[in-house]
Amino acid sequence: DTAVSQTPKYLVTQMGNDKSIKCEQNLGHDTMYWYKQDSKKFLKIMFSYNNKELIINETVPNRFSPKSPDKAHLNLHINSLELGDSAVYFCASSQGTYNTGELFFGEGSRLTVL
């Protein structure tokens, strides 16, 4: 069983479209995250949720909206996609409160905006 799973793994879309990436973890963790990895492999945190509550919201355009229906799921919706949104998006989870524990990563969702 995959501990942190993301769908889709690949997403190719046109500028201006809206798309969603889903993430689920079966580890029983309390905290989930979205990270963006750009073409230079730089990893940047975007959001963190702890028990469905938004904890971290880094400087991210408001076209990006996370949604956590329950503590096992954290979805990422992106409106009006731009070329610069092309990246690999990683979901992660950790036990306990945010910012202290080991992160378990999903396999990533590669988004290509044309």
Next chain:
Amino acid sequence: AQSVSQHNHHVILSEAASLELGCNYSYGGTVNLFWYVQYPGQHLQLLLKYFSGDPLVKGIKGFEAEFIKSKFSFNLRKPSVQWSDTAEYFCAVLPLMRFGAGTRLTVKP
């Protein structure tokens, strides 16, 4: 400003060479430190972590790291690299929630 720095962007070694990758951070409080590895086309996996206690921590695949508090450093080492160690290596510092920029390691067979 709070930050995490990895000084080596790309390291190229021959098999059996020794490895040391640098990681420094700027933060005055208590930290939890991690090294993650990302093999080509894969997700990040934990190599090792430091929370407290012995500052020399051992991880998987023969990797180890040493936390030197006075230098705000957490360098990764391996005495003898293998071709299969070719990957991207990331240092992470909590509670900063920040990763270093990554170091690409290429091991030549």
